[in-house]
Amino acid sequence: MNIYRGCNHGCIYCDSRSACYGIERFDTVRAKRDALWLIDRELAAKQKKGVVATGSMSDPYNPYEKQEQLTRGALEILARRRFGVAIATKGTLIVRDIPLLQQIRAHAPVLCKLTITAADDALSQKVEPGAPPSCARFEALHALRQAGLYAGILLMPVLPFIEDNQENIGTIISLAAQAGANFIYPAFGMTLRQGQREYYYAQLDARFPGLRGRYVRRFGAQYECASPRAKTLWQFFKKQCDAAGIAYRMDEIVRQYRSGYHAEQTALL
Template identity: 35%
Template sequence: MHFVKAKGIFTSDYGINLYRGCTHGCIYCDSRSEVYHLNHKFEDIEVKENAVELLKKELIKRKPFMVVTGAMTDPYVPIEMRLKHVRKCLELIYRYGYGFSCLTKSDLILRDLDLLKKINEKTKVVVQITLTTADDDLCRVIEPNVCPTSKRVEVLKKLDENNIPAVVWLSPILPHINDSEDNINSILDYCVDTNVKAVLNLDMGFSLRPGNRDYFYKKLDENFPGLKERYIDEFGEKNFIYSKNNRKLKGLINDRCRKHGMLYKQEEIIDYVHEFPSNSVQSKLI
């Protein structure tokens, strides 16, 4: 972990990243890719030490909208337990009447359930949870340093109990690892049981670009002997690879989502997450 002074806090689409880098250890993580020009070891998390101060300055002067986080780095990495930067930002978001959405794999988000409830009562909260496999043992292999699927399902249940809408990111799907019909159906069962609002799947595949390709292949050698060679034979140097079951599994998701009233179209889900409610109770306290 190391600290930096940030010049700004918002991305072009009003996202925030309080940390850069991650210790979850997911074997497929695209944030390792060279295109992001990370100038430090990925596990040496960069902390924007002035992020909370910057956020306050921006929230005071703007009209409220949905503040989103988690696009590049999971906001609930373990150091958040000590630093509490996310929680401090949530306090500001509540105080100044903004909405909030985040993408995470961690059950640490339940630490902030009290604030999420307060924000959701005042404006809007959408929690986005990644589910890749219904098998906890496989989850511990491909996402080794974060809570397994069963714990994330408990998060979804708790959110449902507190009327906080959830979106499940059913991705990434790794060919020959988690691209089975049984796996997709089991994850969708969890989504139905916990009344999630939407299921987002961009495609049955994932990006495999320079920077994360070497790391992924190293982990295949460690955990799935012989699979790296199969990937090389099938996909070569492609930057995005698809499961041979892509069309069938996408159809399965769409059919079950329609049946159970869950959003599944990418544009509709993105619009839902970013739409700020017009009837929110707003306050601008300095």
């Protein structure tokens, strides 16, 4: 479910800029015409209930959502149609909809994923200039957890030569634990393809002079660009998450969520 087209978070690494998606004027956010009517119509036709995901192509909590309230309207439809929701966002406006997410949670799954790639606010504003600073996202995560919602962090992409160090990863884990995160799901690297690559390299030239050459030499025209430190970081990441009691493998996250959800539903009966 992508209600908006384009994004103004300005993340220098965004895969949605790739030419294959054909999104013109990507930095201009536009609402899709009749989006809520279409969502309601599609869900009404479903014979089985399920979970609707949002946030894969454009952020559902971009700044315009504050006045447009299209994401909120979609959540109201999901609540009425008794569907669950999985939200991926960098937007702290998600806390506005906590009561609505709790309402959905009473009858269907709710999964909240906040993308955080840099522990340091100055670095996060450098690579994600239009998004809320990381500290505000950690505060939003804490609010979601305090409200009893299943929530955690998408630690992706971890930009090679910029964010792929133990200090950054370790601090994110520590702050996530303080916020009560249920999980952290990582990807130690990034993707680069036509359209996205050219934009990213131009941003490197402007924000991290001299770094483009390291990417060209290391990755060439590769699509998947894993951090050279990926294996070492993964071992460090696992150890730190295990110590903090934070889930990080997908099967573990799903199992943990399902067990908690079913236990809560049983308690409600």
